[in-house]
Amino acid sequence: MEREELGAWLRLLQTPGVGPETARKLLAAFGPPQAIHRQPPSAWAAVVGQRVAQAMATEPEDLATLVQATWAWLQNDPAHRAIVTLGDEDYPAPLLQTEDPPCLLYAMGCTAQLRDLRSSQALAIVGSRNPTPQGRLNARAFAQHLTQTGLTIVSGLALGVDGAAHEGALDGAAAGQCATIAVVGTGLDRVYPRQHLPLAHRIAQHGLILSEYPVGTPPRPENFPRRNRIISGLSQGTLVVEAALESGSLITARQALEQGREVFAIPGSIHSPQSRGCHALIRQGAKLVESVQDVLEELRVPDPFAQVPLALDTPPHDTPTPEHGLLTLLGHDPVGLDALQARSGLDTAHLQAELLDLELQGEVQRLPGGLFQRLVRG
Incomplete structure (x- = not known):
């Protein structure tokens, strides 16, 4: 340009x-x-x-002033920065099939891959900014396994599920693969939230960061719901990991449906507010997801690990240990110390010692309010 x-x-x-x-x-x-x-x-x-x-x-x-700032941003690293318009051959083809494609798209990272983006090769993973420890693990594990099948993971670089999905995709991608795409609600000369600055640098090395907003645009609240249509529009489907009933992730899911894309949701505890959005989506017809295979079968993507169990409810170990008895009693919902003591019959000192051991092993997460939750890894 x-x-x-x-x-x-x-x-x-x-x-x-x-x-x-x-x-x-x-x-x-x-x-x-x-x-x-x-x-x-x-x-x-x-x-x-x-x-x-x-x-x-x-x-x-x-x-x-804006033209000068934008031109300077573009020329600072022309090999890894680009601006594409509706008529450009590098404009992502999936967005042209949506009702409201951005007229101008700013890109940073592996910009040579823009023209090759296909919705059939991408899946959006979105969810709560304040997920449960299990929700964060699920987002990362699903993203890692799905990237290993050749899919690109699309998300919004927000705290919580988005960040975990980007990290999982980066963990699972092969050399040269477009691991993940972050669609942001700010100009590309800034990173929001600031905690994700190192993550944004990794994404730019192995994927793409996209925005329709000019350089210098701050993180305005109204920009984030609007950018969600790009997240869903780039993808064959959208997987919601955890979401409250008023979550912005449900906006992304609704836009995916309006764009004719698939919607998936992972169920959770009936006691968790972070599961209610997913349960609402399932009641409305979203595909209930318990394993990576559920997503791949619906998208008709070949699974190179078909013989490897990837369901996230697989027990983390095969050999029973004393701690496994406590893990079983914990279940999958957050539980307080008093309730766990009543279930186990252990005295307080013994129970706290075992919980500490499980925390150190990464099997249990301590939550606010004196609650504990079992973590299940994929």
């Missing part, structure tokens, strides 16, 4: 009243932005109305 072309795109998209739908109408009527701006205001008004046409006649405030 040349600087003049970039300036024309930014002028169009930064004009007050020109959202993606209006921009697409103008592009369809007149061609690329440079051609749009050569038209008289009367021609604009015939397509988008007088009010928007009047706004288009004036250059947006701070446009020159």
Whole structure:
């Protein structure tokens, strides 16, 4: 992209009243932005109305500053940064099949892989920003196993399930594979949340970070629900690991359905608020998922590990030990010390000692409120 072309795109998209739908109408009527701006205001008004046409006649405030900042960002690492538009051959094909594709897409990382992105090769994994320890393990394990089958994992770089899914994908990817795609709600010159700065660097080395927002865009709350349509649009299906009833992950699932994509949900404890969103999706027709094979069969993706049990409820060890008796009594729901003492009949000191041993082994997680939860690994 040349600087003049970039300036024309930014002028169009930064004009007050020109959202993606209006921009697409103008592009369809007149061609690329440079051609749009050569038209008289009367021609604009015939397509988008007088009010928007009047706004288009004036250059947006701070446009020159934005063009300079964007050009500098792009030229700082041209091998790993790109801006693609609706008409570019590198524009991700799956997004062209959605109702509301972004007009301009900023990309960072393995940008040469943009043109090869196919929804049949990608799965979105989303969920709570505050997952249970088991939910975090599930997200990471599913992402790792699914990446090993050749799928690219798409998520939103948020805390919780998103971060775990990206990490699992990076763990499971083969050399040269596009392991994971992070679709963010900020400009690509910043990382949000800041805790994920090292993770973002890893993703840029082995995958892609995408945004429709200009450089300098801060983490505005309204941007995150909107970016979810890109997460689902890039993917053949969306797997919801954990979600409360008001979770943004349910927005992604709804958009996946509207785009004709598959929706999967992992059930959880009936006592956990983080499971209620998944249970609601299952009641509405989402596929209940207990193992990686459930996802692969629905997507018709060959499973190179078909003979290896990958269900996440597989016991972590085969040899019974004294601790296994306590793990059985723990079950899979969070439980308090008093309840566990009543179940086990152990005195307090012995029970706390065994729980500490299990924590150190990574078999049990201590939760707020004096609760304990068994962790099951894939």
